[in-house]
Amino acid sequence: MDPSPATSAQLYAATRERVTAAVRGLSPADLDRQVPACPLWTVHNLVSHLAGVATDFATGTLDGAPQPPWTAVQVEARRALPIDAVLDEWERTGPLLEQVILEGSSDHPLVCNPWADAGTHEADLHGLLGIGRPPEELWLTALDWALPDPTPSDDVPGTLSIVTPSGTYSIGSGSPVAEVRTSSYELFRAVFGRRSFEQIRSWAWSTPSYADAWSRELPRLPQTERALSD
Incomplete structure (x- = not known):
């Protein structure tokens, strides 16, 4: 279920501001x-991706999104820009993307919900730098957006019922029903x-x-092979 445009824009703006505040002033070594969750990227690379997403989404540069060749260009x-220049770009183009969301001028699900990617990467940075998890509102909205999913692969039968203290989510339909219990944050991280x-x-x-x-069907994005702690 998509959040309202106002909620989507607010979640994205708040994430952008938190990440910017956490990253600006980091040492060159940091x-x-x-980034363990994105082993091909450094912190600088990850922030470059976030700034690039804002610029590309605001300008309608969507060809190939969100596949690796598209993000690699970002x-x-x-790569050679100082981090302040990258953050300044994000500060300019982020509000433009937020306006696109509020105006409803795009129906692309990623353009309308960029907070999901940005919040996932905020948590990635927390795993490395200890900057703090995204707020609960973000990961609960992400779960409502990504789940339920009625169409799992043929490798799993029936329904998976995922019970968390914040609510119960499901994947698939019919019988048999498997049940698992975890926290909503762990589910958020697993789904992404x-x-x-x-x-x-x-x-x-x-x-x-x-x-x-x-355990292999649950992730909506490619699953990491390494244990992550954040």
């Missing part, structure tokens, strides 16, 4: 650290590919025989 174009197969498999499964298949 900017050059590899990173490469800003930031928890490994083994990490998801270690959750509290009431039907362990389904854990293997569902």
Whole structure:
């Protein structure tokens, strides 16, 4: 379920401001650290991607989005720029993207919901730098947006019911029904590919025989192979 344009723009603006405040002033050594959740990127690369997304979405540069070649162009174009220049660009183009959201001039799901990507990467940075998790509002909105999903692959039968203290989510339909319990934050990170197969498999499964298949089916983005802690 999509949030309202006002909620989407607010979530994105707040994420942009938090990440900017956390990153501006980092030392060159910290900017050059590899981000565990994005092992091909440094902190500088990740922020370059975020600024590039804002610019590309605001200008309608969507060909290839969000595949790796599209994001690679964003990173490469800003590789030699000082971090302040990258953040200044994001400060200019972020509000333009927020206006696109509020005006409803695009129906592209990623353009309308850029907070999901930005919030995922904010959590990625927290895992490395300890900048703080995104607020609960963001990850609960992300779960409402990404789940339920009625069409899993043929590798899993029936329905997965995911019980968290914040609510119950489901993937698939019909029987049999597998059930697992975890926190809403862990589910957010898993849905966006930031928890490994083994990490998801270690959750509290009431039907362990389904854990293997569902632990690979749950992520909506490519699943990390390494255990992440954030």
